[in-house]
Amino acid sequence: MKPSEAKEAKIFDRAYLETQVSGNTGIVRELLVIAASEIPQQIAALTHACAHNPAEIKNAAHKLKGASYNMGFNILGNLAREIELMTLSTDLSVYTDYLTRIRNEWTEILKIINSEKKV
Amino acid sequence: MHNKILVVDDDAVSRAVISAVLTQNDFTVTPVSDGVQALAELNITEPPRIIILDIEMPVMNGYETCRKIRTRFDAEKYYIIMLSGKTDKKEVVFGLTQGADDYVIKPFDSEELLARVKTGRRIIKMQIEMAEKLRIEEERLKEAAYAQRNLNSIDLPVHALVRTAAAYLPSTQLGGDFFHVHERNGKIFFYIGDCEGHGISAAMDSVLVKSVCDRHSAHLINNMPAQFLSAVSSDIILYWRFEKYCTLFAGIIDTDTMKLTYANANAPLPVLFGTKSSVLPSVRGVHIGFDTELEFEEKTIPLADNCRMFVFSDALPEIKGTERMSVLTSPCFSGLFSQPRGCASDEISGLLAYIRDLNTGLPLADDLTLLLFDFTRPVDLQFAVRDENGLTGVLDQIEKTVSGYGTYTEETKKFRVACREMIVNGLTHGNKSDTGKKVTVQFHADNIHAEAVITDDGDGFDPNSVPSPDDPVRLAALLEKDDQSAYTHGRGIFMTRMVMHEVQYSRKGNSVKIVINFSPARTVLEVKST
Numbered sequence: 001m002k003p004s005e006a007k008e009a010k011i012f013d014r015a016y017l018e019t020q021v022s023g024n025t026g027i028v029r030e031l032l033v034i035a036a037s038e039i040p041q042q043i044a045a046l047t048h049a050c051a052h053n054p055a056e057i058k059n060a061a062h063k064l065k066g067a068s069y070n071m072g073f074n075i076l077g078n079l080a081r082e083i084e085l086m087t088l089s090t091d092l093s094v095y096t097d098y099l100t101r102i103r104n105e106w107t108e109i110l111k112i113i114n115s116e117k118k119v
Numbered sequence: 120m121h122n123k124i125l126v127v128d129d130d131a132v133s134r135a136v137i138s139a140v141l142t143q144n145d146f147t148v149t150p151v152s153d154g155v156q157a158l159a160e161l162n163i164t165e166p167p168r169i170i171i172l173d174i175e176m177p178v179m180n181g182y183e184t185c186r187k188i189r190t191r192f193d194a195e196k197y198y199i200i201m202l203s204g205k206t207d208k209k210e211v212v213f214g215l216t217q218g219a220d221d222y223v224i225k226p227f228d229s230e231e232l233l234a235r236v237k238t239g240r241r242i243i244k245m246q247i248e249m250a251e252k253l254r255i256e257e258e259r260l261k262e263a264a265y266a267q268r269n270l271n272s273i274d275l276p277v278h279a280l281v282r283t284a285a286a287y288l289p290s291t292q293l294g295g296d297f298f299h300v301h302e303r304n305g306k307i308f309f310y311i312g313d314c315e316g317h318g319i320s321a322a323m324d325s326v327l328v329k330s331v332c333d334r335h336s337a338h339l340i341n342n343m344p345a346q347f348l349s350a351v352s353s354d355i356i357l358y359w360r361f362e363k364y365c366t367l368f369a370g371i372i373d374t375d376t377m378k379l380t381y382a383n384a385n386a387p388l389p390v391l392f393g394t395k396s397s398v399l400p401s402v403r404g405v406h407i408g409f410d411t412e413l414e415f416e417e418k419t420i421p422l423a424d425n426c427r428m429f430v431f432s433d434a435l436p437e438i439k440g441t442e443r444m445s446v447l448t449s450p451c452f453s454g455l456f457s458q459p460r461g462c463a464s465d466e467i468s469g470l471l472a473y474i475r476d477l478n479t480g481l482p483l484a485d486d487l488t489l490l491l492f493d494f495t496r497p498v499d500l501q502f503a504v505r506d507e508n509g510l511t512g513v514l515d516q517i518e519k520t521v522s523g524y525g526t527y528t529e530e531t532k533k534f535r536v537a538c539r540e541m542i543v544n545g546l547t548h549g550n551k552s553d554t555g556k557k558v559t560v561q562f563h564a565d566n567i568h569a570e571a572v573i574t575d576d577g578d579g580f581d582p583n584s585v586p587s588p589d590d591p592v593r594l595a596a597l598l599e600k601d602d603q604s605a606y607t608h609g610r611g612i613f614m615t616r617m618v619m620h621e622v623q624y625s626r627k628g629n630s631v632k633i634v635i636n637f638s639p640a641r642t643v644l645e646v647k648s649t
Contacts, residue, residue, distance in 0.1 A: 020229040022143045038131045067132035069226035
């Protein structure tokens, strides 16, 4: 897959992340903890930009996309990517649907992260 | 050392993933979140040499960080991999133009990133090893340059009829110049040469030729420069086996007859400056080392009074000024020699300044040796002074004349001051300011010393009766108690004794002889390349 393309629609591509860190599951768990702490802040930053600061929308989406793809959160990354590629709109309501889908996706990811913690 | 990596990314998740990938592969990672922190991390003793740099960051972005790293003194010792989600070719090219060595697009593949990091590690290792080898090579060059410089004549001969000055200027590379000047039994013999090539090899060759020349110096002492060159050539073939060669000019100045006998192995011919300037007549000869049993032609020419001979190595004719005119054919150059002579050190400094200027301040392509011989007859002058009004003109003439013989300006100034003190003493104390009386100055100068005998028309005095101005008892009385009766004359005599090598009063005390011996000239050795 080329980096410019959207990734295969997976909530969490665990195999990808494990391959990146040479199969070390301990590190995978540590990375999920970091992601659980950081990604909500990135979603909040994107939400704030969509509501109040359109000039920051692309940057915030770019950052969320990078973090998500790095973790193997492909659907979340794809959603952020779509916002990043959108033509900047003065009608901020066009972002509302995306933000809702992003928040829902994050809820799904969080469930997986929490189940990982229990293992 | 080369396993340390600096990861610069404002996104904590990306930073953590990259760090995890690298740590898993035995790299030591320092993660930071912006360019300012990154630059701070490089200011430690053994900083990370591989840097993974995100582009979009607050405070200082990746491009600026990259540019700043590349302005550091050790910029070439860092391998920078830019990491970005920007996939446009223009963005990639721009990143590389900012100083990045490589560019990886996010989301990255860990194997690809590791492969690129390992490439960076290999390159940095090579660069650091090369820098170390270069440093060692430069140390060796310095040592070779030191050996070569000290091989040549440092202290120049002192002779009443011949004043010698010399300078050696290294080039950007080590060169093959060598020279020698020596005085024996009224004869000054010298040689100057240049081994082909540059670097340690040329410098070592010059050491070798110099030692061979020393071995055959008897031919020079016996006034046989052609035999000297033949003998050197025959010997050097044993070492060089026809693979190397050098130029060599040898000359003997006979100060009894004021003649120069010389032979030449393809070195630039010296130039004589007198009433007109002329290159020495050419003599038959080829490079030393071309063949065994070489024969050289020898010539003897008279040296006119007050002429000057300028001897130089091969680099000088190659120096071209802004008008692409060789130094030697430049009218300004011959103009330098038509001016009244200054002190030897000033003369050689003036020549060096002129050459540097003509070379527009650039480093020399080849090392350069300059030798300047001034053939000056001793001078004897006499002056009469009746009052201080006529003093300045006399002192000016004395100073100007001494400059043409002396080595350093300071010595000329000292002689002027001493003359002034002694003449004023004669006018004031000897003649008691009676303008009907005169102070006579008999002045002599040659290339070894200057002297003046200053005689007044007075009754004389006993110089031993003048209290010493540095008498501690008198000084204490004067300084601590302000006792004006402790004030003493004789400070002029005291000072003159300090700066002259000889101060001798006549029995009557109305005549004093002052002498200054000029310091032997030393070769001006430039340490850095010009």
